[in-house]
Amino acid sequence: MHADPEAMPYQSPAWLDSICAMGGYRDVSRFYDFGDGRHYVMPLVARSGLASVLNTASSLPPAWGIGGLIGSAAPHVEELSAIFADLRDLPYQRIKIRPNPRDGELWAAAKPNTVLAVPRLAHVLDLEGGFEHVWTKRFSGNTRNAVRKAEKLGVVTQSDSAGALLPVFYELLQRSFDRWAAKQNEPRLLTRLRGGMRDPIEKFQTIIDKLGEDCRIWAAWVDGRPAAAIFVLQQHNVNDARGAMDRALVGSTGANDLIQKLAIEHAANAGCRYYHMGESGTSSSLALFKARFGAAPYAYAEYIIEKLPITRLDAGLRAMVKRVIGFRDN
Known part of the structure; x- marks a missing residue:
């Protein structure tokens, strides 16, 4: 981790230990070696006690921050494409990746057409x-x-x-x-x-x-x-x-x-070097608060690889429930 100048605490072994220690998750991280000293780790967890074919592997799970790759150098688009292919071949029903927002353009360039991209916005302050x-x-x-x-x-x-x-x-x-x-x-x-x-x-x-x-x-x-x-x-x-x-x-x-x-x-x-101020979503007031400290907006995406269209179905059900109770998104 310390070899990657962009690495975040969310990607540290101690953070992964925290996720697993709370119960409900197990470490299924992936290691990639492309030779010439170029190697990467994808922090990844899956639900404990659930068969892979029914499971979701996440980097990282909801309410546990941002995952994605850490490595010895900034990955090339070709390397990210190979990583997408490896993840696609894993037996999990669904894999969700939220990469470092500062790498948003790189991940977007490598995304296969079959992978769902959910737009996100975060703010990062350069120190x-x-x-x-x-x-x-x-x-x-x-x-x-x-x-x-x-x-x-x-x-x-x-x-x-x-x-x-x-x-x-x-x-x-x-x-x-x-x-x-x-x-x-x-x-x-x-x-x-x-x-x-x-x-x-x-x-x-x-x-x-x-x-x-x-x-x-x-x-x-x-x-x-x-x-x-x-x-x-x-x-x-x-x-x-x-x-x-x-x-x-x-x-x-x-x-x-x-x-x-x-x-x-x-x-x-x-x-x-970087102070990640977190997700801003669609909240203009939150984005303005962060911008007042000099944090820059980074448009990026969460990537979802799935064998069945669970994400779209889940989004539809959530939207229906929100309409019923009159829920207002921030």
Whole structure:
């Protein structure tokens, strides 16, 4: 992994161990050697206790971030084509790959016509030049002002990599579930149930145990109460894995801006090159928030290889259920 300058914490052995340790998945990663020192690993997991012909192999599974290739060099289109062919011949009913967004054009060029591509959008901040350069040249003036406002208002911040802030983060995450329920016109209990199944507190504790110092929670307090927190993974690149807040408390205090600034500064000072701010989807407000820190948008795709049209059927069923309950996508 350390030979690949683009590798993300999501692609690390410790992250794969976290997925498998939570139960329900087993490691089925693939290794590719094209000679001349060009070799690659595809982190891949499949459901435990399920026959391959009924199973889905994922890089990575839902709510576990981005997978795709890591290797000794940037892959050629011909090599990616060979990898697509290898994956197609595996016995799984379906294989899902979410590659590094920065490699989006390369994967698109190699995609066979038989592979389904689901469009995605992510934002990535380039830390080249160090934090002072990022602060003055990439942060917008509004973002710098928001950070200064938070500091002037006395917003208190703290970071921790041992799990002490996990209860604070998780309580804010549950409040975020409630906010999303109202925004999406979804029953609150259903949103909390889905959120708790996707992101139980045990999941985050497992990640902390497996990644150690490579995992850090940044939190902010407004008027003595927890207002915002982010769950960040940092190796030689960074993944902002999850964010949560109490919007009423955050208000216009700049608390979110301040903890993002501190996490970015920490990463830049540690010599990290890229700060992956995660999926933005179709949310213009989320995209704007990330762009204010200088993060650039990357259009890429999730690739699905399947023997039966499960994805289209699943999408149709989900759309029908959303119409019935009046669900509003963010």
